Amino acid sequence: xxxxxxxxxxxxxxxxALFGFSVFTPAxxxxxxxxxxxxxxxxxxxxxxxxxxxxxxxxxxxxxxxWVSEAxxxxxxxxxxxxxxxLWTFVQNLARGMGASHAxxxxxxxxxxxxxxxxxxxxxxxxxLPSDNGTVLAGLVAVVLALAAxxxxxxxxxxxPLAMAVGVAGALGASLAVGDFDLGLVAAGVLGLIMGLLxxxxxxLLGLVADSRYQAAQLASARGTEKARHFAxxxxxxxxxxxxxxxxxYVLTRIxxxx
Numbered sequence: 267x268x269x270x271x272x273x274x275x276x277x278x279x280x281x282x283a284l285f286g287f288s289v290f291t292p293a294x295x296x297x298x299x300x301x302x303x304x305x306x307x308x309x310x311x312x313x314x315x316x317x318x319x320x321x322x323x324x325x326x327x328x329x330x331x332x333w334v335s336e337a338x339x340x341x342x343x344x345x346x347x348x349x350x351x352x353l354w355t356f357v358q359n360l361a362r363g364m365g366a367s368h369a370x371x372x373x374x375x376x377x378x379x380x381x382x383x384x385x386x387x388x389x390x391x392x393x394x395l396p397s398d399n400g401t402v403l404a405g406l407v408a409v410v411l412a413l414a415a416x417x418x419x420x421x422x423x424x425x426x427p428l429a430m431a432v433g434v435a436g437a438l439g440a441s442l443a444v445g446d447f448d449l450g451l452v453a454a455g456v457l458g459l460i461m462g463l464l465x466x467x468x469x470x471l472l473g474l475v476a477d478s479r480y481q482a483a484q485l486a487s488a489r490g491t492e493k494a495r496h497f498a499x500x501x502x503x504x505x506x507x508x509x510x511x512x513x514x515x516y517v518l519t520r521i522x523x524x525x
Contacts, residue, residue, distance in 0.1 A: 267497075267500040267504075268413065268417060268499075268500040268501075268503040268504040269410075269413055269414050269417045269504070270504075271500060271501055271503075271504030271505065272410050272413045272414075275293075275296060275297055275300065275504065275505060275508050276407075276409070276410040278293040278296055279293045279294065279297070279389065279402075279508075280402075280403055280407075281293075283393065283399055283402055283403060287333075287390075287393060287394065290390070291329060294329055294387070294389045294390050294512075297386045297505050297508055297509050298322060298325030298383055299322055299325075300501050300504070301321060301325065301379065301382050301386070301505045301509055302318045302319075302321035302322035302325060302383060303318055303498065303501060304497075304500075304501035304502035304505065305317070305318075305375075305382065305383075305498075305506075306318055306375075306376075306379065307494065307495055307498030307499075308472065308476060308495070308499050308502045309375035309379070311372060311375065311376065312362065312366070312368075312372060313358065313372075317376055317379070320351070320376070320380075321380060322383075324347055324350075324351045324380060324383055324384060325383035325387070327343075327347055328343070328344055328383075328384045328386070328387035329386065329387045329390050331343035331344075331347070331387075332387045332390045332391050332394070335391075335394075338394075338395065340390075340391040340394050340395075341516075344387065347384060348381075348384060352377060352380070355373055355376045355380065356373065358376070359372055359373050359376070382506050382510060383509065385509045385510050385512055385513050386509040386512055387512070388512035388513045388515065388516040389402070389509075389511075389512035389515065391512075392512060392515045392516040392519050395516075395520070400440075400441060400445075401453075401515050401518060402515055403440050404437040404440040404441045404444075404457055405437070405457055405461055405511055405512075405514065406440075406511075407436040407437065407439065407440040408433040408434070408440070408457060408458040409433070409464070409465055409508055409511045410436075410508075411433060412432055412433040412436070412461055412462040412464075412465035412466065412507075413465045413469070413503075413504065415428040415429040415431075415432050415433075415462075415465075415466075416429050416465055416470075417469075422466070422470055425466065426466040429463075429465050429466040429469075430458075430459055430462030430463055430466065431462065432462065433459060433460075433461045433462025433463075433465065434455050434462065435458065436461075437454045437455065437457045437458030437461065438451060438455055438458060441454035450522075453518065453522060456518070457514065457515070457518055460518075461511055461514060464511060464514060465507045468503075468506055468510065472502060472506065473503070476499040476503070
């Protein structure tokens with residue numbers, strides 16, 4: 267299911283990139299909303315609704331400030347949003363009371379979710395850089411192919427190298443298909459390799475979280491918990507690598523001198 271979710275998000279971003287910035291930005295918002303819904307349920311947050319609201323608000327705010335930014339690097343508000351989000355996280359968890367269980371784990375999980383949610387704004391920033399957006403398309407193709415490789419019913423020692431290989435192949439193929447001479451074949455190969463490594467690492471790390479036991483016994487016995495958590499896990503496994511991939515695309519585009 268996570269591959270289908272990733273494919274839908276990738277098609278949304280890639281397809282909207284062909285129609286202009288005003289269409290690409292809402293597509294990036296869908297990635298934020300996917301992370302916002304799935305992350306607190308994946309990590310078994312004791313405050314799933316408030317955590318989802320928090321991740322959605324800050325992720326959308328990051329995209330909004332990137333949208334209205336008038337000059338490169340377009341991400342100047344990201345440190346401010348990250349600081350406010352960190353403060354929000356501590357206040358939200360302090361509201362649970364001094365004797366709340368798993369406080370460190372919950373704060374750590376929420377901060378990690380905040381980083382992933384904010385990372386989606388990098389796609390919008392990369393799209394706004396003065397290039398032909400071939401890097402954006404190549405990165406999207408690489409990450410979705412790498413995610414498909416990690417979903418194969420094989421041990422991680424096989425799927426991880428395969429994810430990096432198909433990531434390189436996907437980025438090279440996309441670069442050649444769109445005729446992106448600004449990116450270049452070497453840079454496209456590096457982009458695909460990093461995207462494959464990112465997809466494999468995120469799948470491995472979040473897979474361990476998904477297989478862990480519930481923190482709270484009442485959640486384990488609640489009706490419909492397994493079904494809802496399964497969907498949230500797949501949604502997060504599909505959306506998180508795409509959100510983080512925006513940072514890779516943005517940095518590489520800046521290194522190549524497009525910004």
